[in-house]
């Protein structure tokens with residue numbers, strides 16, 4: 001197991017290295033360089049005349065005359081040692097400040113979506129398979145079709161309407177204004193959950209529909225396995241048997257698809273954030289591309305991929321714990 | 332196991348199956364799978380159940396433990412009487428498939444080992460875990476005690492280095508080892524009946540012989556009765572006291588080993604005997620083909636259901652009427668018009 005984890009960990013590090021290089025290349029893509037933009041931002045409209053040599057000085061000052069690999073190293077060095085993602089031109093402060101709260105909101109949405117998806121789909125999927133052809137089973141099928149067919153943004157609008165008009169909840173951000181500065185308390189936690197519920201339900205909707213179907217199908221498959229009958233034949237009680245054998249195996253595909261779910265959440269989040277007016281990272285990413293605020297864009301890309309890669313690592317480890325065949329044969 | 336032996340006498344009645352009928356509800360209609368089976372087995376004896384694929388061997392034995400799927404119907408009038416270790420006799424068809432009563436029987440009184448040693452263990456738990464599960468289902472013992480019993484069982488079935496095997500996963504064991512481990516699961520609560528559903532078919536010939544010998548040894552040691560299911564009369568010659576030959580859900584001939592091997596009556600039994608794989612030209616223990624096709628269970632032949640393949644077929648009789656059970660000797664019965672007066 002330790003060897004397996006080390007292997008996956010090294011794999012994760014290598015992935016992060018390649019991702020960071022790719023992100024750096026993306027940051028370099030827009031025409032002109034940092035100095036041009038710096039000068040443009042700082043002096044545009046001020047009437048000051050900027051000469052070629054001024055530009056050269058600024059370039060030198062900022063280290064932009066150095067070759068790309070030196071600049072890349074400096075950038076990464078700042079991130080790894082000081083957690084410094086570089087400056088933001090658009091906001092004339094550091095990228096860290098701009099990103100600030102948004103990373104927490106994004107992560108809060110991500111995790112609450114995942115938790116919601118799994119706490120609903122796992123028990124209900126298992127139940128529906130065990131009570132095949134029951135009302136729960138049939139309603140599940142209907143829900144799944146709905147879940148897969150209903151566009152997310154539409155669902156977001158419906159949820160928004162319901163939560164504002166029926167529950168009177170304020171949407172947007174992590175906290176209501178009165179809790180923004182308050183220290184942690186139960187009331188603040190409840191306030192946080194109130195803010196998370198709408199985006200989490202919207203994002204979890206289709207994932208839950210999909211997972212329910214997967215879990216139900218795996219369960220049905222596993223229920224008919226000879227090993228289950230064999231356990232029954234040695235006198236194990238029915239519910240113990242269900243949880244120990246088929247239900248446990250039905251978790252494998254779930255663990256295996258965590259990475260997939262995260263990718264999907266990140267790609268759907270910006271649209272949902274736009275509809276719900278949430279200040280999360282995806283929306284800032286798009287804005288920073290429009291503004292050519294490349295250090296901010298780079299920082300966001302790095303953070304999001306880092307999250308995806310780390311959670312994929314976790315999913316791999318989970319899968320190996322759930323299924324011993326993986327570490328003993330493949331690993 | 333300590334007290335039981337005092338009054339459990341070899342040769343006492345153990346299992347009595349009377350007129351067992353099982354059908355399956357399917358999309359194509361009702362499929363009769365077992366049609367009027369009668370079996371009686373004595374304590375400590377071994378019954379061989381032989382027949383081609385689909386003859387209803389597995390379904391009959393799964394019915395004993397109420398393990399059949401929901402689509403199966405055990406007809407009214409079927410009776411499966413079993414004499415428990417405590418001297419009480421129970422009617423197994425009265426027990427619901429999820430009831431506590433049948434759970435106590437499963438593994439505790441009657442154990443079942445399956446045709447495929449690969450898939451009868453779950454791949455995600457260790458062998459030890461699954462043996463301990465069997466132990467703890469019937470005995471109120473701590474984890475440590477159960478582990479001790481499990482390791483002892485593994486060494487009893489001839490698995491070398493049982494402590495290490497205990498911690499391994501099923502896929503780390505060879506086919507023969509896995510079937511031995513399965514036997515140790517089955518015997519871990521000292522049942523009085525072991526049903527072995529083609530336990531050696533998936534194994535190669537030398538391993539087959541080893542597993543058979545092991546079962547015989549364990550029977551002498553523990554005194555359980557065995558129902559041994561197989562396609563292969565050759566295998567059964569080594570182990571069975573009595574033999575029942577099944578065809579299309581019914582028993583066509585039944586008798587002692589001597590009766591079946593030296594005085595076979597039913598044309599189907601004779602065919603099976605002719606088809607025993609001889610030394611050196613086995614095809615993995617499967618039957619060398621018997622002439623003709625096995626009819627589909629949906630289209631049971633009228634009259635004697637073997638008439639479509641029988642060399643002694645008598646027109647207007649065999650295809651019209653159903654032959655009754657004829658007594659050849661007190662232990663030897665056959666269903667065939669050749670012996671009906």
Ligand SMILES: Nc1ncnc2c1ncn2[C@@H]1O[C@H](COP(=O)(O)OP(=O)(O)OP(=O)(O)O)[C@@H](O)[C@H]1O
Nearest residue numbers: 355362364383384385386387388389390391400628
């Ligand atoms: N779940 C099921 N649904 C429908 N029919 C079934 C089912 N299980 C068994 N049968 C039918 O019951 C009949 C007897 O099957 P059974 O498994 O008892 O045969 P068998 O003698 O054990 O054969 P084999 O040697 O291949 O194991 C067959 O015709 C089979 O098609």
Ligand code: SF4
Nearest residue numbers: 635638641649667668
């Ligand atoms: S009853 Fe007729 S068909 Fe059936 S086995 Fe006897 S001789 Fe053959």
Ligand SMILES: [Mg+2]
Nearest residue numbers: 388389390528
């Ligand atoms: Mg069978």
